[in-house]
């Protein structure tokens with residue numbers, strides 16, 4: 825993990841302490857990420873952010889592989905958890921969304937609608 829990402833994660837962790845543990849809308853989360861990123865010299869170039877998504881996806885895969893005992897971790901590897909890696913991945917996705925000014929709330933509603941219609945009878949036996 826590079827130093828900038830560690831710095832961002834530390835800022836997120838410290839920022840969490842300042843907030844109440846309330847539930848946020850996707851818009852509020854996008855706004856919080858944007859505020860944080862603005863304090864950290866702005867967003868990375870899009871392809872660097874995409875690389876971060878793939879890095880975090882790989883870390884998530886590593887954790888699931890370890891949890892499911894498919895590929896046991898080396899003793900030297902840091903213990904993490906799936907929730908942390910999902911949050912890292914979500915953070916990286918939010919950065920790309922914010923960079924392109926995408927309203928993820930709206931997009932997510934459309935995705936739910938799409939799956940509900942398309943897969944309405946797909947998994948019924």
Ligand SMILES: [Mg+2]
Pocket residue numbers: 880883908909912913
């Ligand atoms: Mg990670």
